Amino acid sequence: MEWGSESGAVRRYRIGGERRDGPAAAPQLEREALAQEPPADACGGGGARTRKRSGEGSGGASRGAGTGLSEARAALGLALYLLALRALVQLSLQQLVVRRAAVGHRGEFDARQARDYLEHITSIGPRTTGSPENEILTVRYLLEQIKLIEVQSNSLHRISVDVQRPTGSFSIDFLGGFTSYYDNITNVVVKLEPRDGAQHAVLANCHFDSVANSPGASDDAVSCSVMLEVLRVLSTSSEALHHAVIFLFNGAEENVLQASHGFITQHPWASLIRAFINLEAAGVGGKELVFQTGPENPWLVQAYVSAAKHPFASVVAQEVFQSGIIPSDTDFRIYRDFGNIPGIDLAFIENGYIYHTKYDTADRILTDSIQRAGDNILAVLKYLATSDMLAASSKYQHGNMVFFDVLGLFVIAYPSRVGLIINYMVVMAVVLYLGKKLLQPQHKTATYTKDFFCGLGITLISWFTSLVTVLIIAVFVSLIGQSLSWYNHFYVSVCLYGTAAVAKIIFIHTLAKRFHYVNASDQYLGEVFFDVSLFVHCGFLTALTYQGLCSAFICAVWVAFPLLTKLCVHKDFKRHGAGGKFIAFYLLGMFIPYLYALYLIWAVFEMFTPILGRSGSEIPPDVVLASILAGCTMILSSYFINFIYLAKSTKRTMLTLTLVCTIAFLLVCSGTFFPYSSNPASPKPKRVFLQHMTRTFHDLDGNVVKRDSGIWINGFDYTGMSHITPHIPEINDTIRAHCEENAPLCGFPWYLPVHFLIRKNWYLPAPEVSPKEPAHFRLVSKEQTPWDSVKLTFEATGPSHMSFYVRTHKGSTLSQWSLGNGTPVTSKGGDYFVFYSHGLQASAWQFWIEVQVLEEQPEGAVTVAIAAHYLSGEDKRSSQLDALKEKFPDWTFPSAWVCTYHLFVF
Numbered sequence: 001m002e003w004g005s006e007s008g009a010v011r012r013y014r015i016g017g018e019r020r021d022g023p024a025a026a027p028q029l030e031r032e033a034l035a036q037e038p039p040a041d042a043c044g045g046g047g048a049r050t051r052k053r054s055g056e057g058s059g060g061a062s063r064g065a066g067t068g069l070s071e072a073r074a075a076l077g078l079a080l081y082l083l084a085l086r087a088l089v090q091l092s093l094q095q096l097v098v099r100r101a102a103v104g105h106r107g108e109f110d111a112r113q114a115r116d117y118l119e120h121i122t123s124i125g126p127r128t129t130g131s132p133e134n135e136i137l138t139v140r141y142l143l144e145q146i147k148l149i150e151v152q153s154n155s156l157h158r159i160s161v162d163v164q165r166p167t168g169s170f171s172i173d174f175l176g177g178f179t180s181y182y183d184n185i186t187n188v189v190v191k192l193e194p195r196d197g198a199q200h201a202v203l204a205n206c207h208f209d210s211v212a213n214s215p216g217a218s219d220d221a222v223s224c225s226v227m228l229e230v231l232r233v234l235s236t237s238s239e240a241l242h243h244a245v246i247f248l249f250n251g252a253e254e255n256v257l258q259a260s261h262g263f264i265t266q267h268p269w270a271s272l273i274r275a276f277i278n279l280e281a282a283g284v285g286g287k288e289l290v291f292q293t294g295p296e297n298p299w300l301v302q303a304y305v306s307a308a309k310h311p312f313a314s315v316v317a318q319e320v321f322q323s324g325i326i327p328s329d330t331d332f333r334i335y336r337d338f339g340n341i342p343g344i345d346l347a348f349i350e351n352g353y354i355y356h357t358k359y360d361t362a363d364r365i366l367t368d369s370i371q372r373a374g375d376n377i378l379a380v381l382k383y384l385a386t387s388d389m390l391a392a393s394s395k396y397q398h399g400n401m402v403f404f405d406v407l408g409l410f411v412i413a414y415p416s417r418v419g420l421i422i423n424y425m426v427v428m429a430v431v432l433y434l435g436k437k438l439l440q441p442q443h444k445t446a447t448y449t450k451d452f453f454c455g456l457g458i459t460l461i462s463w464f465t466s467l468v469t470v471l472i473i474a475v476f477v478s479l480i481g482q483s484l485s486w487y488n489h490f491y492v493s494v495c496l497y498g499t500a501a502v503a504k505i506i507f508i509h510t511l512a513k514r515f516h517y518v519n520a521s522d523q524y525l526g527e528v529f530f531d532v533s534l535f536v537h538c539g540f541l542t543a544l545t546y547q548g549l550c551s552a553f554i555c556a557v558w559v560a561f562p563l564l565t566k567l568c569v570h571k572d573f574k575r576h577g578a579g580g581k582f583i584a585f586y587l588l589g590m591f592i593p594y595l596y597a598l599y600l601i602w603a604v605f606e607m608f609t610p611i612l613g614r615s616g617s618e619i620p621p622d623v624v625l626a627s628i629l630a631g632c633t634m635i636l637s638s639y640f641i642n643f644i645y646l647a648k649s650t651k652r653t654m655l656t657l658t659l660v661c662t663i664a665f666l667l668v669c670s671g672t673f674f675p676y677s678s679n680p681a682s683p684k685p686k687r688v689f690l691q692h693m694t695r696t697f698h699d700l701d702g703n704v705v706k707r708d709s710g711i712w713i714n715g716f717d718y719t720g721m722s723h724i725t726p727h728i729p730e731i732n733d734t735i736r737a738h739c740e741e742n743a744p745l746c747g748f749p750w751y752l753p754v755h756f757l758i759r760k761n762w763y764l765p766a767p768e769v770s771p772k773e774p775a776h777f778r779l780v781s782k783e784q785t786p787w788d789s790v791k792l793t794f795e796a797t798g799p800s801h802m803s804f805y806v807r808t809h810k811g812s813t814l815s816q817w818s819l820g821n822g823t824p825v826t827s828k829g830g831d832y833f834v835f836y837s838h839g840l841q842a843s844a845w846q847f848w849i850e851v852q853v854l855e856e857q858p859e860g861a862v863t864v865a866i867a868a869h870y871l872s873g874e875d876k877r878s879s880q881l882d883a884l885k886e887k888f889p890d891w892t893f894p895s896a897w898v899c900t901y902h903l904f905v906f
Contacts, residue, residue: 068522068648069578075653078640081587082594089598092407096287096368097310097375107237109229109374111367117145117225118370121208122215122362129209129252130800131872135186135840138208139163142188142249145228153235160191162269165839166262170338171820174256174329176828178753179820182258183838183845186251191269192235193244200391201244201269202384203276203341204230204377205260205331207253212871213895217362218348219355222370223279224249230378234385241385244272253331255801255837256752260331264339274393275300275384276343277377280330282607284360285369286350287408288376289603291317292332297342299389299396301403301413304344307383310372311411314404315550316600326611327757342393344380346373349603352610353684357893402550407599416550423545423552426560430538433563434531448528454516455532459641462508466501467630473500474626477668483622483718485668487613487675488684490605495664497626501633503657509644510654517645523577525645533638534562554600558593562639565589578646590639601632613675614687614716616757621718675719678890686723687716688888690896691869692881693749694768697740700860700905709769711884712737712748713762720760728887730764737761742863744805744831749867749901751803753833764884769898771875775799775868777902785850789815790861792906793848798868799875800839805865806832811855812862818847865903 120141121127127134143161150159164187171179188208191201206223210216227247234245246269250259264270275297279288290313293301304313320326332345348369354360384390403413414422438449473496477483486493509529517525541555569585576582608628612621644650667673677684690711697706713731715721725732740747745755775798783791796802807830808814814824819834827833836845853861870876876897888894 069583069643069646071647071649071652074583074643074647075656077583077587078643082598082636085591085595085598088595089407089602092409092599093287093602095408096366097372107233109233109371109378111229111371111374113232114222114225114229114370114374115362115367117228118217118222118362118365121221121225122217126213126215126872127208127210128212128800128871129185129255129258129837130839132840133872134209134251139186139188139251142208142224142228146188146190146231149228149232149235152232154238156195156238156240157235158193158195158197159235160193162189162191162267163187164189164263164267166259166266168258168262168265169819170261170265171823171825172256172329172333173825174333175327175753176756177825178827178833178835179825180256180258180261181819181834181836181845181847182252182255182262183836183842185255185259185262185837185839187259187263187267188249188251189263189267189269190231190247190249191244192231192241192247194241198242198244199272200274201246201272202381202390203246203248203273203335203343204279204381205248205250205276205335206279207250207259207331209251209254209259211254211356211895212876212897214356214358214360215362217360217365218284219281219360220253220279221362222348222365222373223281226279226370226374226377229374230381233378234382239382239386241382242387243274243385243390245381245385246273250331251839252837256835257329257331257334258837260334261338264335264341270339273339273341274390276335276341277380278330278332278335278343278345279373279377280332280345280347282326282328282347282355283349283352283610284354285365286348287312287369288346288373289314289317289349290344290346290403291321291349292330292343292345293318293403294342294400295336296397296399297393298399298401298413298415299393300342300344301401303383303387303389304380305403305411305413307376307379308411309375309379310408311376311405312408313411314600314603315400315402316404316554317603319549319551326607327615342397346376348373349607351682352607353613353682355610357683357685357687359683359685359893400550402553404553404596407595416548419550419553419556420545423541423556426556426563427538427542427545429563430534430559433567434535437531451517451520451525451528452531452535455528456535458508458512458516459529459532459536462505462641463630463634465508466504466633467627469504470497470500470626470630471623473497473665474620474622477665478620478622478718480669481719481722482668482671483620484613484675485671485673486622486625487609488677489673490609492664492668492673493625493629495660496668497629498633499657499661499664501630502637503654503661505633505637505641506644506650506654506657509641510650513645522646523573526578526642527573529642529645530562530566530639533641534559534566536638537562554596557596558635558638561589561593578643594636597635604628604632610684612717613684615718616716616754617718617720617760618757619718674723674891676723676891683891685891685893686719688724688892688894689714689716690881690884690894691749691899692766692769692878692896693867693899693901695747695749695901695903697743697747697903698905702904708765710766711764711881713764714758715760716758721762724888724892727889728884731762735762735764737763743903744807744863744865745827745829745833747865747901747903749803749869749899750805750833751801751867751869752835753827756828766878766880769878769900771799771868771870771898771900773799773875775802775866775900775902777866777904779904779906780846782906789850789852791848791850792862793846794864796836796845796866798866799870800837801869801871802836802845803867803869804834804836805867806834806849807863808851809857809859809861809863811853811857813852813854814849814862815852816850818849824849860905863903863905865901867899867901870898 165184167183169181207220252259335341400416402419405411537558544552676686692711694709699705777796780793
């Protein structure tokens with residue numbers, strides 16, 4: 001039977017217990033044809049439609065030929081549509097500066113001057129806390145430039161400079177929880193204020209220190225360079241400020257946020273601060289993303305929206321970051337938690353592959369990236385420094401904000417309570433739309449209701465089986481040792497996991513179309529599965545809104561625009577089916593949700609793909625990436641599922657996808673793709689940490705029971721040393737490090753408590769190390785307290801970075817200590833971890849712990865250990881370490897230093 005142009009969009013023939021192809025079937029067919037009345041058309045006018053037979057043929061069981069979409073045209077059209085949207089997103093991301101200011105114009109940010117600052121700072125080399133490069137050379141350069149800026153400043157302003165050397169301690173739940181102690185670290189603080197002074201201030205924060213063995217151009221020298229140039233522009237401006245602007249150049253952020261804690265808890269200017277802007281990096285260059293705001297200060301978001309020249313912000317990034325999924329933190333937490341100050345957190349996020357490596361150099365940061373960051377920071381600081389709201393910021397603390405940029409052109413922001421109303425209005429619109437179909441009298445909606453819930457089940461099954469399929473592939477790829485094969489060739493992951501996910505979804509729906517919906521109209525099925533997708537997204541919208549997540553606005557976009565599109569094309573679809581006009585208007589209506597989805601998906605992969613290359617040995621990166629790609633496929637396919645039912649066939653599409661997936665799978669399994677890259681233009685290095693250490697273990701009587709030396713090797717990705725062994729045969733599974741069960745953190749000198757992320761280590765025997773300035777650790781006193789506990793007082797001297805570990809024995813508990821707020825904080829696994837650092841000329845570190853002994857043990861009450869890390873100077877090197885580093889291939893980044901480890905029992 002052919003379906004003519006007058007056939008209804010909601011039409012269904014089903015074979016019952018007897019064949020319906022004779023004259024006796026006609027009355028029954030007519031009753032079925034009139035069983036449903038679709039809702040009135042919202043855009044094309046009112047009026048109900050009825051289903052009626054459109055022609056005669058061989059019987060009701062046949063499907064009309066010639067009405068289905070051409071498979072090739074549909075598949076090609078959808079592919080080109082998504083590629084065009086992706087190209088638009090890419091164009092937006094590459095356009096760093098939309099409106100370029102006149103270079104050198106007075107009062108405007110000059111990226112050339114900021115680049116000059118950047119090149120001078122990075123030329124100093126790696127700047128670890130406590131090193132002369134950080135404490136002397138960089139501080140000297142900053143003070144020289146600030147002095148020059150002060151000389152050029154306008155008489156309307158006054159500049160004050162202070163070099164702070166704070167000492168303090170705090171606990172934090174980052175990386176499973178640990179305690180931090182710092183002594184005599186460095187902050188360079190500059191206050192720009194009106195000539196008559198100011199009672200309130202806005203803070204701009206950057207850090208000039210870097211991780212070991214990295215020049216730290218993006219993290220965070222470029223931010224300090226931007227701040228110097230902003231200080232110059234503001235100080236020479238003829239426009240008076242209402243409030244002060246405090247520029248904090250902190251020298252110990254990489255020591256887990258120590259310098260910001262020293263400033264906000266101890267500096268006298270900290271009491272003036274009412275808001276802050278923190279400049280950070282999780283990548284090298286590109287656009288700086290606003291990924292945290294608040295807490296609960298919507299006026300700050302409005303300030304950014306009003307002032308920023310090149311906005312790039314997302315509440316989605318904020319909620320993802322604050323969920324703890326990304327193993328990172330910034331000074332934002334310190335100002336929020338210890339200063340109770342609202343703020344804005346910005347970070348460069350592109351090219352995270354070379355973040356914290358030797359490749360993080362000034363030449364990799366585009367001048368336009370510096371310009372856009374400077375334009376934004378200057379504009380927002382100027383806005384806040386002249387705002388009346390800054391003085392009474394606490395009055396404007398009410399709820400959260402929904403905010404997101406539109407292709408970097410402008411930001412849409414509104415209070416979360418308004419978002420709540422919008423979201424539930426969208427939900428009600430869907431309820432009315434679907435309710436009219438589902439809640440009509442039973443004799444009219446029985447067939448539709450059944451098909452709707454069957455379609456919902458089929459959709460969920462297709463998603464579930466798609467996820468299972470890609471996870472099976474990912475697990476297999478991991479088991480055969482080809483994990484991270486896509487790290488240097490991201491398109492491989494799309495061809496492998498993305499096509500597998502799409503093919504499985506199409507396959508499940510094709511089976512349903514062929515065997516379950518045998519005699520249903522194409523148009524009818526297209527409408528059913530559109531409604532199913534709408535219902536699913538509405539469910540997500542309801543759930544996220546109920547959880548109070550501002551990110552629910554995405555679901556609102558994915559419900560409101562498709563629903564409006566459906567109502568607008570309903571009349572044409574009813575009369576002409578899935579013709580060219582319908583498809584054009586349908587894709588046009590989906591433009592906004594799909595464009596924004598691809599915009600967010602880019603950000604997700606831009607952030608997470610590099611992170612998966614440094615996320616440790618316990619998290620299979622292929623499983624994570626496959627899951628993300630499957631989720632993206634489910635979202636992007638949701639409103640295109642109905643095309644499977646509108647198309648004549650999907651055989652060629654499935655064959656093409658299967659072929660692409662199979663080829664990618666075979667290439668991955670054969671080891672064709674190497675995960676790392678040594679290309680100087682776009683390096684993607686494997687990170688390896690090498691520590692040449694000497695360990696000494698003492699018993700309860702103070703006798704040395706074990707002493708060994710070697711190079712402790714940690715690969716920071718899931719592949720371990722499998723790619724290194726062919727180049728350095730001595731690093732193989734025969735030298736796998738073994739856990740010392742009775743020692744805290746397995747008896748190894750962890751720099752940070754990341755032992756739960758990296759359980760595969762290698763230990764290559766090597767001669768003892770002998771630093772010129774060895775660490776010393778001793779028990780100063782042991783005393784019994786009146787409350788039946790033992791107080792142990794220790795003293796330690798050594799290099800700028802040390803780690804202290806504690807493990808209590810059975811029958812003992814650690815009740816108090818002189819660190820943090822006095823309450824001991826355990827790390828993952830139950831041991832205690834203390835991170836210590838100092839600047840120059842620090843005194844001996846004295847501290848005490850109090851152990852409550854419930855029952856005496858012959859093995860003692862507590863085991864403590866201290867590791868000394870030599871991250872700078874001659875002591876950081878050894879001939880054996882240098883020789884081993886030389887053997888590593890170019891596509892690696894071996895970060896190496898010397899350390900010692902001493903363990904004691906008391």
